[in-house]
Amino acid sequence: QVVLTQSPSxxxxxxxxxxxxxxLSSGHSHYxxxxxxxxxEKGPRLLMKLDSDGSYIRGDGIPNRFSGSSSGAERHLTIxxxxxxxxxxxxxxxxxxxxxxxxxxxxxTVL
Amino acid sequence: xxxxxEAGGGVVxxxxxxxxxxxxxxxxxxxxxxxxxxxxxxxxxEWVAVISDDGNNKYYAESVRGRFTISRDNSKxxxxxxxxxxxxxxxxxxxxxxxxxxxxxxxxGYSDYWGQGTLVTVSS
Numbered sequence: 001q002v003v004l005t006q007s008p009s010x011x012x013x014x015x016x017x018x019x020x021x022x023x024l025s026s027g028h029s030h031y032x033x034x035x036x037x038x039x040x041e042k043g044p045r046l047l048m049k050l051d052s053d054g055s056y057i058r059g060d061g062i063p064n065r066f067s068g069s070s071s072g073a074e075r076h077l078t079i080x081x082x083x084x085x086x087x088x089x090x091x092x093x094x095x096x097x098x099x100x101x102x103x104x105x106x107x108x109t110v111l
Numbered sequence: 112x113x114x115x116x117e118a119g120g121g122v123v124x125x126x127x128x129x130x131x132x133x134x135x136x137x138x139x140x141x142x143x144x145x146x147x148x149x150x151x152x153x154x155x156x157e158w159v160a161v162i163s164d165d166g167n168n169k170y171y172a173e174s175v176r177g178r179f180t181i182s183r184d185n186s187k188x189x190x191x192x193x194x195x196x197x198x199x200x201x202x203x204x205x206x207x208x209x210x211x212x213x214x215x216x217x218x219x220g221y222s223d224y225w226g227q228g229t230l231v232t233v234s235s
Contacts, residue, residue: 034221034222036156036225038150038156043115043206043226043228044148044156044206044208044222044225045225046222046223046224046225049211049219059223060223089155091155093156093158093221094220095217095219095221096217097170097216097217098170098216099158099161099170099172100146100158100161100220100221101158102155102156102158103155104155105155105156
């Protein structure tokens, strides 16, 4: 069974950069994932699809401040030039036949 | 542009049923799988169910299998989630999502568009 592990929280200052990590469980380091942003009272928003080779495709309208990278079983989301509206929950997600799996989410605080 | 609108949420007693719907527009509905995801108060996103573009393949989370049924009407660009035997753990905001792929299987199994959600509260 695939498990995605995320740190519960992260923080960074306005204008700075932050790197969020999603770790795939053992034996699943070849899986591609998606990153979604979830703000309170709003539906999720696709940020990007991130492949195991580090290539990524941003969702519609997502600024290039959002980038992705991969290293082994880790999938990273980097947000640069942090803005106040980036304060949100960030979820990684992958897929198998018969299901979709979400990580526990990382709550990002912009200081 | 893509637009997804969920409806049907409300307050329901434990053991009762509720039917959610999701109206889609702005894309060729019959060419994409669709899914339901939920978020309970204070918790993370939890996948619920997915249906293939033609409705022939359906998959469910273990927590709802046997109680929930996902369906779609490609003539009306809608999907539905029939929820039976509801319990308080089903209390959540339910979101529908358009998947990037067609089959609901292991290819492109993520949503590129989401609705705003509808709240289901199971309480006596």
